Amino acid sequence: MSDIEIQNNENLRVIKTIREKDxxxxxxxxxxxxxxxxxTKTIEPNEDFFSRRMVLQxxxxxxxxxxxxxxxxxxxGEEVNYPYEQWKELLTYQIYQGSKKDLYTWAMYLVPKxxxxxxxxxxxxxxxxxxxxxxxxxxxxxxxxxxxxxxxDLEIDESLYEETFMIG
Amino acid sequence: xxxxxxxxxxxxxxxxxxxxxxxKKVSIKDLRKDKDxxxxxxxxxxxxxxxxYMSEDxxxxxLKKDKxxxxxxxxxxxxxxxx
Numbered sequence: 001m002s003d004i005e006i007q008n009n010e011n012l013r014v015i016k017t018i019r020e021k022d023x024x025x026x027x028x029x030x031x032x033x034x035x036x037x038x039x040t041k042t043i044e045p046n047e048d049f050f051s052r053r054m055v056l057q058x059x060x061x062x063x064x065x066x067x068x069x070x071x072x073x074x075x076x077g078e079e080v081n082y083p084y085e086q087w088k089e090l091l092t093y094q095i096y097q098g099s100k101k102d103l104y105t106w107a108m109y110l111v112p113k114x115x116x117x118x119x120x121x122x123x124x125x126x127x128x129x130x131x132x133x134x135x136x137x138x139x140x141x142x143x144x145x146x147x148x149x150x151x152x153d154l155e156i157d158e159s160l161y162e163e164t165f166m167i168g
Numbered sequence: 169x170x171x172x173x174x175x176x177x178x179x180x181x182x183x184x185x186x187x188x189x190x191x192k193k194v195s196i197k198d199l200r201k202d203k204d205x206x207x208x209x210x211x212x213x214x215x216x217x218x219x220x221y222m223s224e225d226x227x228x229x230x231l232k233k234d235k236x237x238x239x240x241x242x243x244x245x246x247x248x249x250x251x
Contacts, residue, residue, distance in 0.1 A: 168190030
């Protein structure tokens with residue numbers, strides 16, 4: 001599932017992200033360390049990215065299927081139902097729709113030390129999973145976005161992801 | 169597939185069926201999702217059709233009856249091509 005991307009339309013200063021997998025002793029220069037706050041974070045699952053799946057078996061035919069629910073909306077407006085009297089529930093489980101490969105690692109933002117409180121920065125690689133959009137049974141994370149410096153950390157401006165919708 | 173050019177929705181044959189234009193600049197936060205998957209706009213106190221759960225035929229029929237029907241469209245919806 002691809003991540004949602006937004007552009008640096010505000011021409012903001014860009015925040016560099018370094019992830020554990022890419023880190024080695026040469027990743028940060030002396031200048032990087034001197035001129036930036038190193039905002040280091042561990043990456044843990046975000047509850048919003050868990051969603052339920054079920055395995056059902058048809059009583060009559062024996063067919064086994066994997067579904068999101070007994071009532072599912074599928075492409076082009078169709079609704080599919082798997083009623084209790086026809087389908088036996090073999091299993092209910094949860095899947096994680098965030099970035100599994102980065103879980104339980106760490107990453108850091110390099111925030112310039114001259115950052116002003118309230119300054120907006122463009123983050124090319126957001127640490128952790130933030131919901132940018134939900135569509136059908138998919139949950140899509142934000143790949144990049146805008147962070148607002150609060151003196152200690154960058155707060156992600158989640159309102160920008162609303163632009164992935166049109167309303168009217 | 170429906171084509172969206174700027175804020176206009178066209179059928180494959182090029183017929184304009186709707187212009188997306190919310191004078192109140194409603195955002196997702198202003199919408200309440202009901203159990204039947206419909207959306208309710210708190211600003212205008214009316215229902216908004218969530219195209220996520222509609223077929224293309226059904227949407228065209230609805231808009232031909234009333235162009236002022238409000239919609240929510242996701243850019244991930246394969247029913248639409250953003251030109």
